[in-house]
Amino acid sequence: MADFRKLRVWQVAQEIAIDAHRVTARMRGLRTAALCDQLTRAAMSVPTNIVEGSAHASPREFARYLQYALASVSELEGHAQLARDLEMMTEQGFTAFLARIVDVRKMLHGLLKKVKARTRNG
DSSP states (O other): OOOGGGOHHHHHHHHHHHHHHHHHHTOOSHHHHHHHHHHHHHHHHHHHHHHHHHTSSOHHHHHHHHHHHHHHHHHHHHHHHHHHHTTSSOHHHHHHHHHHHHHHHHHHHHHHHHHHHHHHHO
8 A cells, every 4th residue: 555654644643652652651650550551552553553554455454444543543532531530641731632633533534535435446
């Protein structure tokens, strides 16, 4: 399919995954361990699914992995919301993080629409 490094959605998703690691590194204590783990796993899953999907020759397979990335970005949003509600993230940090999550979701929907159109037309 495509070189994933050239996809803007992958670039932003990769930045979010890096940010998630930085955010969770500041969350200390046993009560935060499970949430930190889930938040970072969801964040890493988004760019990873884009990479894995782009390795497939079939647009249909690429679309399937983009769906997985969409599910992971939704999961990430839920974990970030919980971290904010538990006061493990500041409101300002959450707002900035959420804005980037929403951007990735929009980009994924746009890319998925293009890939599905290729599937129908090709």
